Amino acid sequence: MKKFTGLIMLVFSLVILFGCKETEFKHVLGTYEIESATSNGIDITSEYYVYTIELREDKTMRVTINYLNVLTNRESSFTVNKDKVTEKHQNKTYQYTYDAEAKTLTTESTEFGETLVVVLKLKTESNLTKGVDFEGILFGESIDFTKRFNYAPSVLIEEKDGQTIMHIWYCSNRLSGVIVDHIGYRRGVLNAENKWEFSEESYALAPTSGTWDSRHTCDPSVVKGEFNYENETYQYMMAYLGCTTDDYSNNETGIAIAKNPEGPWIKMDHLNPIVPWDRDNQSGSWGTGMPSLLSVDGKGKVLLFYSNSSVGVSVDYYDFSNMATPELIYTRNIVATGLTNPNGTFLNYVGLADFAYDPIQKRLYMSSYTNTKNPPDVTVTRVNSHGAVHYIDGLADMAAVVEAIRTQSYTWQLLDFIGPEDTGYDRNHNLGLVRDAYGYTYDSNNVMVVVSTGNIDYPNDNIFTYRLMGYILKIK
Structure with a gap:
């Protein structure tokens, strides 16, 4: 009886463990846009024309950055472990911290002795524009954001x-x-x-x-x-x-x-x-x-x-x-x-x-x-x-x-x-x-x-x- 009870508890624990990981993965999906950026504590948000991250269901992601008119695009894969999102692109790895309450991703890096911290906010129904007028640009990213046509x-x-x-x-x-x-x-x-x-x-x-x-x-x-x-x-x-x-x-x-x-x-x-x-x-x-x-x-x-x-x-x-x-x-x-x-x-x-x-x-x-x-x-x-x-x-x-x-x-x-x-x-x-x-x-x-x-x-x-x-x- 004790062995049977132990087996049930083991199965229950595995369900909780993997269920939680799947829940964590689902929660982070979506498109994030830059909310703030600081370098050694100085606000440099305005220097980014765009900084977006799109996390997809197939565990791929797209990163688009336009910093002072220098464009960077990355198509990567990602994993989620608790509040950590790890991006893998070619031979490089990037780390993000997910805040479930604020719906943000935060990435921190050090280059040339300066600490850069970027916070990106999840786009939700409440902050999305519902639809476009026919007499205007119908869809597509700004030409400042990406080289697509x-x-x-x-x-x-x-x-x-x-x-x-x-x-x-x-x-x-x-x-x-x-x-x-x-x-x-x-x-x-x-x-x-x-x-x-x-x-x-x-x-x-x-x-x-x-x-x-x-x-x-x-x-x-x-x-x-x-x-x-x-x-x-x-x-x-x-x-x-x-x-x-x-x-x-x-x-x-x-x-x-x-x-x-x-x-x-x-x-x-x-x-x-x-x-x-x-x-x-x-x-x-x-x-x-x-x-x-x-x-x-x-x-x-x-x-x-x-x-x-x-x-x-x-x-x-x-x-x-x-x-x-x-x-x-x-x-x-x-x-x-x-x-x-x-x-x-x-x-x-x-x-x-x-x-x-x-x-x-x-x-x-x-x-x-x-x-x-x-x-x-x-x-x-x-x-x-x-x-x-x-x-x-x-x-x-x-x-x-x-x-x-x-x-x-x-x-x-x-x-x-x-x-x-x-x-x-x-x-x-x-x-x-x-x-x-x-x-x-x-x-x-x-x-x-x-x-x-x-x-x-x-x-x-x-x-x-x-x-x-x-x-x-x-x-x-």
């Missing part, structure tokens, strides 16, 4: 279970300071205050080693439909740009499918690249990419638009009902007739285009580049200062859109430009039209656009200044 969005809004949900896919880099394109994803929910609450970033697609998209996957476009593959129906299709080069050349276009917006996404390896680049027989070195998808019938028929450095923008009309053997119905080039830039001259080239159809206004909208840099570069930038939204009038339905594109019998009319005077940013590029799941405009009274913004002066590559901003054009 967000641009080239695809934006769909769906009504589901009484909620208005914005799905947004975009080009992002997974590691700060490393320019390797991934396709990021966030889910936004419109709250009662008419603000958008976005999820943390996840990744829909990444480069696949040894394939046509081994270096970059970027520039997504997503549309809903019915796409049958291996005896299953998938509701979402993504077109995207991929390449194997470091210099942004010889791009090609591929497709992937998924049953849910967040994925998992399956690359159609047997078809990809769906729009290859014939380096030997086509002019220009950029290739194909920057796709835009538009559903024709809500099922398998889709217009696949893409930039083409030989001709501007082309479109392939496909029936993707059977993903094993999709049917190409026709291929055409998008004509530039009527396209203008902010300088008042006409463009003879279409580039970086996104499309949306409005059945109420009976218009096909196109956002595109303008070949304009006003103000001019300070450091070298690859993008324009202004984007443009043009449209074709008098298209009664999608059948009319398909026929107009086939016959190339249309002239573009200007809705408006979006530039520094509108957004407050010197560079405005890679515009994504806000659409419903099938590619129709979300609001017939307004054209909602998500703009990739950027700066013309930055000590490193300007791509690290790219962020996504909402903007609304009123229908005239």
Whole structure:
């Protein structure tokens, strides 16, 4: 009996021991921001532009420090023992003390004879801003905090279970300071205050080693439909740009499918690249990419638009009902007739285009580049200062859109430009039209656009200044 009682007590003690450790681990999770910093007792908090620590459930952590404009990023692992949090990064170890009552982490170190003490406070619901306005930067860290980028969005809004949900896919880099394109994803929910609450970033697609998209996957476009593959129906299709080069050349276009917006996404390896680049027989070195998808019938028929450095923008009309053997119905080039830039001259080239159809206004909208840099570069930038939204009038339905594109019998009319005077940013590029799941405009009274913004002066590559901003054009 005594042995049995002793065994029970041992098991009970182990449960308490490991249960307590798990509780300690769960309690420290979250994002912490600098509250104070002292050096030999002197307050130096203002010298830190940012100091954040994110502790995650998978026992990894991210540390971001910007001290006097010197940026440090660490992706590390951590352990918890009572009130001690131990960070392990490469061959170094960092120690933090956790205060459960104050919800703080404190780290102390000695360098050059000075004792540095930094206290970081847990961000909680009470000190978080609930949501953002659409007409502003939607998400992403400040350019002062990290060398990461967000641009080239695809934006769909769906009504589901009484909620208005914005799905947004975009080009992002997974590691700060490393320019390797991934396709990021966030889910936004419109709250009662008419603000958008976005999820943390996840990744829909990444480069696949040894394939046509081994270096970059970027520039997504997503549309809903019915796409049958291996005896299953998938509701979402993504077109995207991929390449194997470091210099942004010889791009090609591929497709992937998924049953849910967040994925998992399956690359159609047997078809990809769906729009290859014939380096030997086509002019220009950029290739194909920057796709835009538009559903024709809500099922398998889709217009696949893409930039083409030989001709501007082309479109392939496909029936993707059977993903094993999709049917190409026709291929055409998008004509530039009527396209203008902010300088008042006409463009003879279409580039970086996104499309949306409005059945109420009976218009096909196109956002595109303008070949304009006003103000001019300070450091070298690859993008324009202004984007443009043009449209074709008098298209009664999608059948009319398909026929107009086939016959190339249309002239573009200007809705408006979006530039520094509108957004407050010197560079405005890679515009994504806000659409419903099938590619129709979300609001017939307004054209909602998500703009990739950027700066013309930055000590490193300007791509690290790219962020996504909402903007609304009123229908005239």
